[in-house]
Amino acid sequence: MKTATLKALLAARAAKTPAALVTEIDGGAQTLLCDRAPPGEVAIGAALQAEVDAARSADRSGTAEIDGKQYFIQIFNPPRRLILVGAVHIAQSLAPMAALAGYAVTVVDPRGAFATELRFPGVSLSTEWPDDALTALDIDRRTAVVTLTHDPKLDDPALHVALGAYPFYIGALGSRKTHGKRLDRLRAAGFDDATLARIHAPVGLDIGAVSPAEIAISVLAELTRELHGPKTGGKE
Amino acid sequence: MTKTPNIAAPPRIDDPDDILERAAAWRAAGRRVALATVVKTWGSSPRPVGSQLAVDDKGAMLGSVSGGCIEGAVIREAMEAMEDGRARLLEFSVSNEQAWEVGLACGGRVEVFVERVE
Numbered sequence: 001m002k003t004a005t006l007k008a009l010l011a012a013r014a015a016k017t018p019a020a021l022v023t024e025i026d027g028g029a030q031t032l033l034c035d036r037a038p039p040g041e042v043a044i045g046a047a048l049q050a051e052v053d054a055a056r057s058a059d060r061s062g063t064a065e066i067d068g069k070q071y072f073i074q075i076f077n078p079p080r081r082l083i084l085v086g087a088v089h090i091a092q093s094l095a096p097m098a099a100l101a102g103y104a105v106t107v108v109d110p111r112g113a114f115a116t117e118l119r120f121p122g123v124s125l126s127t128e129w130p131d132d133a134l135t136a137l138d139i140d141r142r143t144a145v146v147t148l149t150h151d152p153k154l155d156d157p158a159l160h161v162a163l164g165a166y167p168f169y170i171g172a173l174g175s176r177k178t179h180g181k182r183l184d185r186l187r188a189a190g191f192d193d194a195t196l197a198r199i200h201a202p203v204g205l206d207i208g209a210v211s212p213a214e215i216a217i218s219v220l221a222e223l224t225r226e227l228h229g230p231k232t233g234g235k236e
Numbered sequence: 237m238t239k240t241p242n243i244a245a246p247p248r249i250d251d252p253d254d255i256l257e258r259a260a261a262w263r264a265a266g267r268r269v270a271l272a273t274v275v276k277t278w279g280s281s282p283r284p285v286g287s288q289l290a291v292d293d294k295g296a297m298l299g300s301v302s303g304g305c306i307e308g309a310v311i312r313e314a315m316e317a318m319e320d321g322r323a324r325l326l327e328f329s330v331s332n333e334q335a336w337e338v339g340l341a342c343g344g345r346v347e348v349f350v351e352r353v354e
Contacts (some may be wrong), residue, residue, distance in 0.1 A: 001262070001271060001351055001352075001353050002353075002354050003263055003353060003354060006256060006259065006353060007260060009256060010256055010257060010260055015255070018348055023349065023351075025275070025323075025349060027323060028323025028349075060285070060286055061275075061285045061286035062275075062276075063275055063276050070274070072275040072349060074273065075286070091275065139300050160343045166255075185270070232327055
């Protein structure tokens, strides 16, 4: 890899903009595809471009063979995002765990006493109301939203915004009974059952989690399953 | 109520930014550097496609391309790539003992692309 290519790649990553690196395996010629990339060494024909586009949208690096030549297409997408609504105890465990798993975490809580740097060192915090905060965060399909406050005043506006967009995961903390009431409120607000079925609730895999850290593990496990799917097709 | 320690999010052990940043920093410091990248896997390989390992000419490394079973051989090849500048594709599998004298304990197969940072 040329140092100029490496530098452009790092700049794209720092700017949180997507990049793709195409390498011809035989010989190691490379073309970087991103803003401000240096001139490439590999010609990107239509067939190769199609492979790059597919890898980009699948968010998955891989090899491609075109006209007998092997290419490696490495996708450098910005980190997936996890938006936690509620700067509560569970969020204090989930934020660092999710960061370890590669998520860029934002904690949203308008209650200034909760969303503090002391409680969430190094975590991006928003003290706007959840609907404003989530709208500003511009949810995409590489984003997950989890509500944790137990307070309809805070959780519901967040769910309104999340259900109006297409995050890959929406989870809401609360018992089945709590969730039943929540569904009633959301139905009254005009959401249909197909839309409401997108909410994972009670949030997390059923692993008997009790402590905040254990609940965080179950949520992170469910996020992971949503991303990749179980290897056994869920039969095991 | 149990107390949750206020710990900052720790750095990711395999953060691709970190690995590439380090590679760039080593280059800027005048060291020779090679990058190894997992490009293909079959079966139960320990690290996914795209995983990277940066190596410098003193053998310092950051990142991983396996659970540790093939890193030694990859580093040797990376050192050679730093010398001759040739990019190379390495293949590791359990059945490939005579070629590399290392195997993947997990029974997987993996292809690793090794290149010099020019």
